[in-house]
Amino acid sequence: MRSERIVGLDNWRALLMLAGVFLHATTVQDIDLPLFVLIAKTSSNFRMGTFFAIAGLLSLLAIRKRGADLWLARRSFQIGVPMCFGLFVLAPLMSVCASWRAFGTMAPALQELGWWHFWFLVDLLAYAPITFWLFRADQAHRIFARIDQWVERDRPSVTLIILAVGVIATMSVLLVARLASDAGRLAEPAWAVHQIPGYAPLYVFGMVMAGSPALLRHVTARTGPAFTVLAMVFALCLASRLLPGGGKALFDGPASLLNVMTSCLCPPAVAVLIVRSAIAMRRTPLPLRRISDAAFTIYMVHFPIILALDLLIDPLRLNPYVSYLLLVGLSGWLSYLVHRLIVRRFPFAAMLLNGINPARPRAAATE
Numbered sequence: 001m002r003s004e005r006i007v008g009l010d011n012w013r014a015l016l017m018l019a020g021v022f023l024h025a026t027t028v029q030d031i032d033l034p035l036f037v038l039i040a041k042t043s044s045n046f047r048m049g050t051f052f053a054i055a056g057l058l059s060l061l062a063i064r065k066r067g068a069d070l071w072l073a074r075r076s077f078q079i080g081v082p083m084c085f086g087l088f089v090l091a092p093l094m095s096v097c098a099s100w101r102a103f104g105t106m107a108p109a110l111q112e113l114g115w116w117h118f119w120f121l122v123d124l125l126a127y128a129p130i131t132f133w134l135f136r137a138d139q140a141h142r143i144f145a146r147i148d149q150w151v152e153r154d155r156p157s158v159t160l161i162i163l164a165v166g167v168i169a170t171m172s173v174l175l176v177a178r179l180a181s182d183a184g185r186l187a188e189p190a191w192a193v194h195q196i197p198g199y200a201p202l203y204v205f206g207m208v209m210a211g212s213p214a215l216l217r218h219v220t221a222r223t224g225p226a227f228t229v230l231a232m233v234f235a236l237c238l239a240s241r242l243l244p245g246g247g248k249a250l251f252d253g254p255a256s257l258l259n260v261m262t263s264c265l266c267p268p269a270v271a272v273l274i275v276r277s278a279i280a281m282r283r284t285p286l287p288l289r290r291i292s293d294a295a296f297t298i299y300m301v302h303f304p305i306i307l308a309l310d311l312l313i314d315p316l317r318l319n320p321y322v323s324y325l326l327l328v329g330l331s332g333w334l335s336y337l338v339h340r341l342i343v344r345r346f347p348f349a350a351m352l353l354n355g356i357n358p359a360r361p362r363a364a365a366t367e
Contacts, residue, residue: 008278014295049267056206078355086118097307144211158225166265220276297339
């Protein structure tokens with residue numbers, strides 16, 4: 001895959017990360033308005049699963065470029081340092097803000113503790129050994145060459161490939177949900193890690209697309225199969241509304257059957273469409289490149305900024321949509337300033353928020 005196509009995919013990955021600003025600004029609202037529900041559903045069904053598929057693709061390209069040992073060491077530093085800073089510094093501060101708003105005390109209640117939006121760094125770090133192992137296994141057993149031969153010989157259905165990835169992801173999440181339901185007091189922490197097995201098949205799908213040129217060409221040759229899968233999911237959701245109670249039980253909670261299915265079936269289809277668009281992309285506009293460069297910083301700090309701004313805006317009792325627009329605009333702008341004025345100027349801040357080793361040249365934090 002040519003370097004400009006890689007840049008196009010990296011920009012897509014950055015945009016998927018930045019969409020978190022629009023999601024997290026809804027979580028501090030006191031009312032579930034239709035727009036907020038739509039944003040949450042769109043994020044769970046499309047955004048993060050697609051992000052991990054593209055991350056898997058870019059990770060395999062990076063490990064091929066740098067070599068397995070160097071890539072793994074670099075990856076561990078680039079993801080591990082921001083993860084630790086997020087979990088042990090930013091997350092407690094966020095819990096303090098949330099506890100103050102909800103209970104009027106700076107001592108976070110149990111329900112306010114957690115890893116917040118930094119869970120995605122935990123997932124990326126957990127997937128690094130998968131990338132390392134698959135790369136080494138391919139060197140020893142020519143796995144991707146065999147996939148190329150299979151694709152060229154049998155011309156498998158792209159629709160079935162996308163569905164297979166989604167079904168494997170669905171089964172992984174449902175297995176974790178079953179284990180959590182049997183875990184008693186440990187049910188909540190058991191369910192909290194469901195993203196790791198749930199997104200792993202999507203991440204591997206991205207790696208396989210990067211490793212197998214024949215598969216990449218095959219799945220991106222036409223848009224029809226991807227749109228067919230999305231149409232099937234949409235039809236399934238509509239059909240569920242005909243069930244008694246409007247199929248509410250199928251959507252009742254993040255671990256419910258239809259919620260899991262839609263969040264696992266849609267991302268591989270969307271990932272195929274995005275990779276196809278990146279291959280067709282000729283040039284990346286300068287504003288998009290600048291935003292992409294700041295994406296990791298923005299994702300790290302935007303949620304703490306949203307919580308802090310909400311403490312200032314909430315007493316004004318503004319219209320929820322007005323509050324939402326203020327939170328999105330101000331948090332996005334302030335996060336970008338953090339990147340331009342702090343991260344780009346101070347190596348220590350770049351290390352904490354972007355995972356950039358001060359002793360090495362500047363590079364993308366999630367390369």
